[in-house]
Amino acid sequence: MTQHSNTELKPHVGLDEAGIAEVLQALQEQPEALDALLTPLHPADIADVLESLPRADRRVLLEHIDQEHVGDILAELNDGVREDLLAEMTPREVAQAVEELESDDKADIVQELEGDQQKAVLRILRDKDSKKLATYDPETAGGLMQAEVFAARRTSTVGDVLKQIRKDSGDLPENIGTIFVTTSKNELVGTVSIPRLVKQPLRAKLEDVMREDPLKFTPEAPQKDVVDVFEKYDMHNCAVVDDKNRLLGRITIDDVLDVVLEDREREAYRAAGLDETEDLFAPLHETAWHRFPWLVLNLFTAILASIVIAFFDDAIAQLVALAVLMPIVASMGGNAATQTLTVTVRALSAKQINSKNAWYLLRKEVLVGSLNGLLLALGLAAITGVFYNNWSLAGVILAATVANHLFAALAGYLIPILLKKLGKDPAISAGVLVTTVTDVGGFFVFLGLGAYFLL
């Protein structure tokens, strides 16, 4: 969670494309107007503007920004743009900027720095919390955690805690939400929400009013589990403890929301072989180079399909209709497989597939695939028969389409399950595999049947 140092800054809702364009125009044409435009903006809005700027312009804009807001803005930027800006800052500038941030935001930024810069910044900061937090894998509960928690002993009274909140001069997390109740050895034993606390008699001990046995994570817990638990049980705060149940920190729901939004972005990007941290305004060659490997991978899968076609070049030379129709059969199989794959990947992720229903679901996918395959095949065969006035060709395309749909259902269902068993994330790697298999399969079965029955 980000707390902004200057409470006067109000969210500036509605900095839309036009608002951003206005800032860009000022930047190019009358930089002296920039201050007036930027001053009322929330750091998150300034981050949006920075992300919409070519790299050189970002540095110009940064010079117009109040030093005390740079940390908040860095915390809001996406990774690619942040990296670009951090690379230009001295360790002292970075340390100054992040000093007032919360431990989790600070740790995220420190984690992104290059080796030497990182060491230098940590030396200046002398901040044990962020140093420790920066060592956790960002994809785990530890990576999501912040060290700022409000913990109180089980023997404290409600009155003690309220007094502590009243006396606080800014050390407590602004959004306390939940008080974590601990033993004298800092072991977590319960939680009390602030509204619940207010309702209790002042002399009551926390151990008598707390909810016992709260949910908690160890730092190693995968991020996905954290998201699932927050969603499922409508939690707002959750403790992170070490293997001896000692309180290390907490995870707040706003950080979980950020993680889910980033994940969504990442899924969309990865499906097209892109890096979600990529800066829209990265230099040409950098962008091209990042996109290249996935294109090469796909080139090889396309060549694989072509090798199958080349195998039947005599058949094609004799009956060109085979070449005309073969992409239809292959692409239909790919589409059906994508549907099965999507359903299977989501069901796996929701833990809906288990030993008791795996066979039922396989049978269902195969039947759905065959049924739709048959309907589409009948339509396609009719069109082919009429167009070419060749009903043997129509028969071949009918058989090939049904066979490829069956094959597509099997591939779309079994490949993600197999990948999961092998410990891979099917959401990322299954797509290319499944479409390659149905492409190759589609060409092979159609051209094979054609060569066998029509020539």
Place this chain on the structure above:
Amino acid sequence: MTQHSNTELKPHVGLDEAGIAEVLQALQEQPEALDALLTPLHPADIADVLESLPRADRRVLLEHIDQEHVGDILAELNDGVREDLLAEMTPREVAQAVEELESDDKADIVQELEGDQQKAVLRILRDKDSKKLATYDPETAGGLMQAEVFAARRTSTVGDVLKQIRKDSGDLPENIGTIFVTTSKNELVGTVSIPRLVKQPLRAKLEDVMREDPLKFTPEAPQKDVVDVFEKYDMHNCAVVDDKNRLLGRITIDDVLDVVLEDREREAYRAAGLDETEDLFAPLHETAWHRFPWLVLNLFTAILASIVIAFFDDAIAQLVALAVLMPIVASMGGNAATQTLTVTVRALSAKQINSKNAWYLLRKEVLVGSLNGLLLALGLAAITGVFYNNWSLAGVILAATVANHLFAALAGYLIPILLKKLGKDPAISAGVLVTTVTDVGGFFVFLGLGAYFLL
């Protein structure tokens, strides 16, 4: 937000595939063991089990569930499964089940009922809040809102409010979070968080300690804007007001998290022409029928590509290599276009494309596409030249590949921008269009160049 009537129920983290399978096994083999398995489970966990069951088994399981938990379980189920169960319940059963739910969960369920059942349930409930909430579009702030808010007059003192919280016997929302400060006409003028409240002197008036001018939405605001604002400004609660600024309700961050997770699901499903509310265990014909239209649409786009190929059938008959190589050119263009499309759709959604940088980004995409296209084309041309020992053919595939990559970059960038200008959601509709265009374009340019230069 869902509050569970029985506070004894603890989240049962770790009901994994094996745990669910255990329940399924008991269901089939020893139903008498079910009660012991189900009693300790949280409603959200029981909902998970129900979603993993074939339809008939769900009814059996429901009979083993305590009546007082049915409402909570319904609130946690996904739409398809919930619809299935609601259809079997009488209006009185539905009304009883949802009676104790919060207004937003109640409204969601009421909204899903069929016309007559809905009327009957609303008649039994006599609940103005949920009746009203059920009229809002689920994709808006109104659809996300709950009527339960803690509002207090601007002239009330901190002591008054704390007294009210202490006296509360369960009418206040459990997670109060924020107190909304209003005028005597119920107009929203500020907010006070509970920790902030606790810190203030008891005699202070709310109007002197509140944060003025809070962010708020009208019920018509699109859900996407709500998500953006919660994410951007790390909000936990936000007011919904009518057009006269009168407080109607609030949106809480846990509901925003749910919405984002549902959206992610929907995006993944829609991209494959699937309905995200689809029940994994829906009957075969229902599932097949839901998937059919998208397959038909894709069949027609595949036929379109085939028509282009058919146009060049003489050329193919003379030089079969054209048929072997044409899918490579087409699929490479499709892949490059998908990358540009993904980047463009996300940038549009993040409002990063505006009148000032649209040309810069178009030029960048075209250059990145051409550069990668050229590299891949050189590799592909070399392979072709060596394999066929035909360097004119290699020249043609080189030119066609570069041209199709250029075309792909234009299509991947311009089609989503055009769709957005037309008021369509590019995330949903652009994919099919872009790949069709690059497929057709790829076949046309490769076969066209081949027919012109090689025969």
